[in-house]
Amino acid sequence: MRGTKMKKFTLKILTALVVLLCSASAFAFAAKATKAAVTTTVTEINQHGNTYLTIRPSLFSAKGFSISDIVTVTINGKKWDMPICKNYSDVDTGAMLLRLTDDSVCLAINMGDFAKETGATVDMEVTITMKQQYGYLTQFHQRLLKSTDVRSDYASDEVFANFREITAGKIAPRKLYRSSSLIEPTARSPYALKLAQNMGIKTIVDIANSQENALKMAANNAFFKALDASGNVYYCEMAISYTDEAFTSKLKEALIFMTEHEGPYLIQGKDGQNRVGIVCAIIEALNGATLQEINDDYMQSYVNYYGIKPDSTQYTEILKTITALFETLNNGAKVTDKNVQKVVEKYLLQTVGLTQVQVDALKVALQ
Known part of the structure; x- marks a missing residue:
C-alpha cells in the first residue's frame, strides 16, 4: 500500500511539473512571432533513423519554438507537418515528431525510421517553420491523463x-x-x-x-x-x-x-x-x-x-x-x-x- 501511495504521489508531481513546463513555455512564447522559422542542417543519423540537427536546443527555443507547437519541416523540397514534443511516446506509433530535449533537436518517427522515410542524409539542409502555435497542446496534455475502458x-x-x-x-x-x-x-x-x-x-x-x-x-x-x-x-x-x-x-x-x-x-x-x-x-x-x-x-x-x-x-x-x-x-x-x-x-x-x-x-x- 505504501508503494502504491508513493507511485501516485510521484505521478502527481511529474504531471504538475510537465503542466508547469508547458505553462511557462506558453507564457514565454506569447511575446514571440507565430511565424517562427529556422534553417539548419543534419548533423547525425543514428541506427534507428533518428535525425539530429545542428541547431542547439537553446537557440531553437529562442527562435520562437515551444513544446506543443506544430511545425512544418522541409527537407529536399518535401514538407512534413509534426508536433514538437519531449518524448517519442508523445505521438502515436508511426507518427513523426520533432523531439526537443535539453541536449538535442531531433526529427524522428515513433517506432519508425525518419531518415529512411524522408530521405534525409547528413549535411542536408532542413528548414523548420511554425505551422500552428500550441497546435498540439490538447493532445500533449491528454497523454498525461488517464481513462479506463470499464463502464462501471x-x-x-x-x-x-x-x-x-x-x-x-x-x-x-x-x-x-x-x-x-x-x-x-x-x-x-x-x-x-x-x-x-x-x-x-x-x-x-x-x-x-x-x-x-x-x-x-x-x-x-x-x-x-x-x-x-x-x-x-x-x-x-x-x-x-x-x-x-x-x-x-x-x-x-x-x-x-x-x-x-x-x-x-x-x-x-x-x-x-x-x-x-x-x-x-x-x-x-x-x-x-x-x-x-x-x-x-x-x-x-x-x-x-x-x-x-x-x-x-x-x-x-x-x-x-x-x-x-x-x-x-x-x-x-x-x-x-x-x-x-x-x-x-x-x-x-x-x-x-x-x-x-x-x-x-x-x-x-x-x-
Whole structure:
C-alpha cells in the first residue's frame, strides 16, 4: 500500500511539473512571432533513423519554438507537418515528431525510421517553420491523463461513450449530437451505438475514417451499414490542424453534406474529442453560441473521459485550444461573444469556401 501511495504521489508531481513546463513555455512564447522559422542542417543519423540537427536546443527555443507547437519541416523540397514534443511516446506509433530535449533537436518517427522515410542524409539542409502555435497542446496534455475502458468507472452510458446532444446557441433540440465512435473496436462503441439508435440518428459525419476502413470495422454493425448504404454517412479522414487545407476542404464537404441530408446529425470521431470538438465549436459559434457554451461543450469531453475539474491547471491549459482556434480565425485578434459568430461565418465563407446560401442552409438545418 505504501508503494502504491508513493507511485501516485510521484505521478502527481511529474504531471504538475510537465503542466508547469508547458505553462511557462506558453507564457514565454506569447511575446514571440507565430511565424517562427529556422534553417539548419543534419548533423547525425543514428541506427534507428533518428535525425539530429545542428541547431542547439537553446537557440531553437529562442527562435520562437515551444513544446506543443506544430511545425512544418522541409527537407529536399518535401514538407512534413509534426508536433514538437519531449518524448517519442508523445505521438502515436508511426507518427513523426520533432523531439526537443535539453541536449538535442531531433526529427524522428515513433517506432519508425525518419531518415529512411524522408530521405534525409547528413549535411542536408532542413528548414523548420511554425505551422500552428500550441497546435498540439490538447493532445500533449491528454497523454498525461488517464481513462479506463470499464463502464462501471463512469457515471452513465452517455459519459462513458462521450455521447451528448448539442443545443448551444440557436441549435434546436434533437438536431445535433457528438460522440465517440460507433464502430471502432473499443469498449465504448457498443454504448455509443445504442445511444445513437435511441436518438434516431439519420446522418453521420465520421471525422476519423475512410469509408473502406469504417466498413471493415462495421462489418457486424447493421445500424451503421444501413446508414452508409443509404448514403447518409460522410467520411472525412480529417487533418488535425484547422489551418491546413486538408482540414478546410473536408470541413466544407461535411457541412454541405449536412445541409443535403436529414437530421438528427451525429458527428463522431474515435474518441469524439479533438477534431470533433473543433468542428462542433465552429458549428456552435455559427449558430450564435456564447464562448462559455462553446468552452463548456469542448471541455465536457475531458471531464467525461478523465474526470478533470474546471478549477484545475489541466482544464485551463486544454481550454487554450479553443481560444487559439478563434483567435487564429480572427488573424490573431481577440474574440468575444459579440464577434465570434461573424468571425466564424467569415472563415466559412472566405477560407473554407462555402457560399452564403450554404452557410444559411446549415443554420436552417440545425435551428
